[in-house]
Amino acid sequence: MTGPTPNTVLPAAPPGRVRRRRLTGSQSLCEIALAGALVIFTAPILWMILLTFQTDRAIISMSWEFQFTVQNILAILSPDEPFRTQTLNSIAIVAGTVILCGIASTLAGYSLSRLRMNRWLKYLVAGSCAILPLLPPMALVPGFYVTLIQTGLLGSLTGLILLNTILNLPFATLLMKIGFDEIPPALQEAASIDGASDLRTFTTIMLPLVAPSLITTSLITAIMTWNEFLMGLTMTSGGTTSPLSVGIASLVQPYEVRWGQLAAIGSLAVVPIMIISLVASKRIIAGMTRGAVK
Amino acid sequence: MASVEIRDVKKSYASLPVIHGVSFDIRDGEFVSLVGPSGCGKSTLLRMLAGLEEISDGAIRIGGTVVNDVPPKDRDIAMVFQNYALYPHMTVAENMAFSLKLKKAGREEIGDKVGRAARILNLEKLLDRYPRQLSGGQRQRVAMGRAIVRDPEVFLFDEPLSNLDAKLRVSMRAESKALQKRLGTTTVYVTHDQVEAMTMADRIVVMRNGVIEQIGAPLELYDRPANLFVAGFIGSPAMNILEGRAEAGGIRIGDLLLPAEMATQTLSGKSVLYGIRPEHVAIDDSGAPAEVIVTEPTGSETQLVVRMAGQELTCAFRERIAAMPGDIIRLVFDGRQAHLFDKESGTRLP
Numbered sequence: 341m342t343g344p345t346p347n348t349v350l351p352a353a354p355p356g357r358v359r360r361r362r363l364t365g366s367q368s369l370c371e372i373a374l375a376g377a378l379v380i381f382t383a384p385i386l387w388m389i390l391l392t393f394q395t396d397r398a399i400i401s402m403s404w405e406f407q408f409t410v411q412n413i414l415a416i417l418s419p420d421e422p423f424r425t426q427t428l429n430s431i432a433i434v435a436g437t438v439i440l441c442g443i444a445s446t447l448a449g450y451s452l453s454r455l456r457m458n459r460w461l462k463y464l465v466a467g468s469c470a471i472l473p474l475l476p477p478m479a480l481v482p483g484f485y486v487t488l489i490q491t492g493l494l495g496s497l498t499g500l501i502l503l504n505t506i507l508n509l510p511f512a513t514l515l516m517k518i519g520f521d522e523i524p525p526a527l528q529e530a531a532s533i534d535g536a537s538d539l540r541t542f543t544t545i546m547l548p549l550v551a552p553s554l555i556t557t558s559l560i561t562a563i564m565t566w567n568e569f570l571m572g573l574t575m576t577s578g579g580t581t582s583p584l585s586v587g588i589a590s591l592v593q594p595y596e597v598r599w600g601q602l603a604a605i606g607s608l609a610v611v612p613i614m615i616i617s618l619v620a621s622k623r624i625i626a627g628m629t630r631g632a633v634k
Numbered sequence: 635m636a637s638v639e640i641r642d643v644k645k646s647y648a649s650l651p652v653i654h655g656v657s658f659d660i661r662d663g664e665f666v667s668l669v670g671p672s673g674c675g676k677s678t679l680l681r682m683l684a685g686l687e688e689i690s691d692g693a694i695r696i697g698g699t700v701v702n703d704v705p706p707k708d709r710d711i712a713m714v715f716q717n718y719a720l721y722p723h724m725t726v727a728e729n730m731a732f733s734l735k736l737k738k739a740g741r742e743e744i745g746d747k748v749g750r751a752a753r754i755l756n757l758e759k760l761l762d763r764y765p766r767q768l769s770g771g772q773r774q775r776v777a778m779g780r781a782i783v784r785d786p787e788v789f790l791f792d793e794p795l796s797n798l799d800a801k802l803r804v805s806m807r808a809e810s811k812a813l814q815k816r817l818g819t820t821t822v823y824v825t826h827d828q829v830e831a832m833t834m835a836d837r838i839v840v841m842r843n844g845v846i847e848q849i850g851a852p853l854e855l856y857d858r859p860a861n862l863f864v865a866g867f868i869g870s871p872a873m874n875i876l877e878g879r880a881e882a883g884g885i886r887i888g889d890l891l892l893p894a895e896m897a898t899q900t901l902s903g904k905s906v907l908y909g910i911r912p913e914h915v916a917i918d919d920s921g922a923p924a925e926v927i928v929t930e931p932t933g934s935e936t937q938l939v940v941r942m943a944g945q946e947l948t949c950a951f952r953e954r955i956a957a958m959p960g961d962i963i964r965l966v967f968d969g970r971q972a973h974l975f976d977k978e979s980g981t982r983l984p
Contacts, residue, residue: 526719529686534733534780535707548723 385610391603399599412600416608423605425580426587429497430566430609433583436501437565438558441508445557448509449516450546454528466517469510477507477570488575495576500583503575504565512557519553520546559620563613584609636697636710636787636820637662638683643692645678645844652678653844655692665814665821667835669828671867675844677792680824684713684790697787707736712781713790717797718773720765720780727752727761730779751779754813771802778810782817789814791823795830807834828868832856840864858973862980865909865973871937873973874915874947876908884969888943890922893969901974906983909973912937912950921964926957940965 391399398407416423451457452466484503485494493499523546531541572583578590588609591602638660645653653675660666668676681687683694685706693700701709712733720729727748734744752758755775765773774794781789794810795803811834814821825831831838832852840847840855840863847867848860859865865873878887880901885892885908892908924942931937936955939948942965949965957963974983 524717524719526715526717527721529684529706530713530715530719530721530780531732532686533684533706533711533713534784535736536732537707540736545721 385614388603388610389607391599392607394600394603396598396600399603409600412604416601416605422580422582423584423587423608426582426584427608429580429582430584432497433500433504433568434562434565436497437504437508438562440501440505441512441561442554442558444505444509445512445516446547446550446554448513449518449520449550449553450542452513452517453520454525454546466514469514469517472510473507480507481570481574484571485574495581499575500571503571504561504568507568507571508561508564512561515557515560516550516553519550519557522553523549555620559616562616566609566613638788638820638822639693639695639698640679640683641693641695643679643682643694644690645675645682645687646690651690651844653682653690656841656844656846657692658839658846658849660820660822663818663820665811665823665834665836667823667825667831667838668841669825669831669838669867670841670847672826673843674841676824676826676839676841679841680713680790680792680822683788683822684711685709710787711790712784712786712788713792714774714777714781714794716793718765718777718794720773720776722765725762725764726757726768726776726779729765729776730783733780733784747783747785748779751782754782754816755779770798771806774798774806778813782813787820789819789821791821791825793825796825796827803830810834829870832868838868840867842867858982859909860982862907862909862975865975869911871912871948871950873909873911875975876910876943876945876947877977878906878908880904880906880974885972885974887945890943892967892972894972894974895970901983905977907975907977907980909975910947910967911971912948913952914968914971915947915949915965916968917951917955917963918966919964921966923962924965926959926961926963928959929955929957938963 392412393408393410395407395409395411398405415421448465452462488494488499488503491499493502527545527549528541531545536544567585568583569585569589572586573589576582576586578586584605588602588605591598591605640659641657642655643653643657644651644655656675656679668679670676678687682689683696685701685704689702693702695701696709696711721732724732730748730751731744734747739747748761749758752761755778757772757775757779760768760772760776765776768776774797777794791810795806798806807830814834823831823834832855835852837849837851838855839849842863848855848864850858855864855868859868859873862875866875876885876887876892878885878892880886880894880903881891882902883891884894885906887908892910894908922942924940924947926938926940927946928939929936930939931954935950935952937948937950938955938957939946940963955963975981976983
């Protein structure tokens with residue numbers, strides 16, 4: 341058996357044509373099932389986008405009809421409605437939470453993964469990270485409410501950023517810990533022999549290598565925060581102080597449901613997340629540590 | 635370049651001792667190999683030398699200075715890891731320049747040193763590549779380049795060739811040895827491959843279960859193993875060990891009287907272990923009968939596993955032997971090359 345000689349570069353995959361493979365029965369069945377799942381997952385979103393361009397009359401009509409309109413979009417974007425402000429609120433809350441949670445979870449994940457701490461303290465923190473997300477958020481509302489009143493942050497974006505950070509931090513920390521765990525310890529040791537301080541090793545070696553995990557964590561935090569409803573509802577007084585998720589719910593009134601606007605604002609809320617997911621998925625799969633070892 | 639002194643160094647994890655007080659010196663510019671089976675403590679000792687593991691007891695001196703509490707970056711050492719530990723997000727040039735940048739070396743100096751190392755290791759065309767774009771052998775060279783640019787007092791190698799295929803390993807072995815001789819840097823090289831240790835090192839330290847079994851030049855270990863463990867570990871195929879009893883004329887094994895140069899007179903009547911290397915057995919009509927069990931022709935030599943006086947032994951012949959399993963051949967032993975070991979303690983008998 342001969343390996344690559346020292347001076348040769350590993351050859352790239354041949355650029356030959358990819359021949360379509362023949363599907364076996366079970367493979368066909370799998371593909372049909374996957375196509376079905378795709379329809380089930382995407383149909384409600386596509387339906388919602390379709391309703392955005394329908395009049396309310398057409399929506400509640402008993403027969404199938406399509407009356408194209410952009411009124412729903414214009415209505416929710418009008419300065420009289422609070423949705424523009426609510427969207428900006430949501431963007432600010434997501435940005436603040438992602439940054440704060442990203443910093444905190446990276447530092448915590450690194451500590452849990454790499455620092456020589458008491459074993460039991462490590463288990464306690466890691467265990468808490470796993471258990472805290474299981475608690476019903478409603479149980480935390482009274483405590484949070486009192487804390488925000490006492491700190492003067494009730495109804496403020498800062499208050500919501502802090503609460504969302506607290507709620508997302510445990511899971512984000514676990515994800516970051518796993519990310520750091522996957523970096524071979526030899527890299528850290530090589531850096532320490534090369535003369536890097538702990539801080540330098542963290543910033544120049546560990547941080548670039550954990551970037552895919554940080555992106556994944558940030559994406560999940562962003563989605564969770566964007567969709568967060570309970571804290572937005574209970575910690576704000578509604579209207580222009582609340583995030584978009586609360587604004588959407590306000591369109592469902594006791595005597596009227598504005599379906600068209602509801603669909604329009606729903607689309608507005610879903611589309612950014614879908615775009616972020618599609619763009620970020622490539623980065624997540626990038627696998628930056630390939631070639632580090634062996 | 636610097637000498638290294640290891641004095642009664644011990645290492646324990648919690649209450650579990652893994653290195654039980656080892657002492658030896660490495661001379662300035664010497665190439666010393668730490669060799670032993672998995673778990674013998676050789677890598678731990680190397681990591682203590684690097685400063686990656688704390689020393690539980692004893693002292694390590696590099697260039698006369700005790701380094702027990704000196705962090706790795708201040709020990710003036712360079713290490714090549716088993717998995718190379720190249721920074722995957724940096725190019726070859728950046729990998730090699732990293733330590734110099736940390737030392738705040740000037741751009742020109744960095745360029746010079748990286749260029750020199752790249753020339754030595756034939757890496758000039760690969761400087762802009764990332765580790766993932768390199769083959770195993772190339773990565774190994776980059777890891778060595780990273781060590782060379784630092785111009786350290788001591789090189790530490792932790793099984794750097796174990797991830798390469800057999801052919802590449804042989805060529806990298808020769809290259810690494812030539813490079814060390816050229817640079818003249820004191821080197822500690824950990825390996826579990828005794829052939830690697832024999833071919834590369836000036837001196838070999840054989841370890842087992844956290845203690846040193848023997849220290850010596852490669853051929854010294856081969857010719858005069860201090861105990862049964864070293865006798866079995868150094869040399870491939872391993873030395874044959876036969877149980878017998880010392881008599882005035884040699885060693886009695888069953889009906890056979892095997893020749894031995896040693897003072898069998900003084901050992902007379904004592905149970906001993908008779909060691910003979912496979913290549914010190916020859917076929918001769920005057921020899922004792924042995925039944926062939928397995929034949930292994932390797933091209934350059936023929937190895938036979940035979941049964942003799944109820945015990946199995948391996949023989950290696952430079953000439954081609956046409957024996958088949960079940961055949962009876964006659965073997966003679968070179969008494970000058972025989973080794974005797976104490977049956978209880980396993981230590982060499984004079």
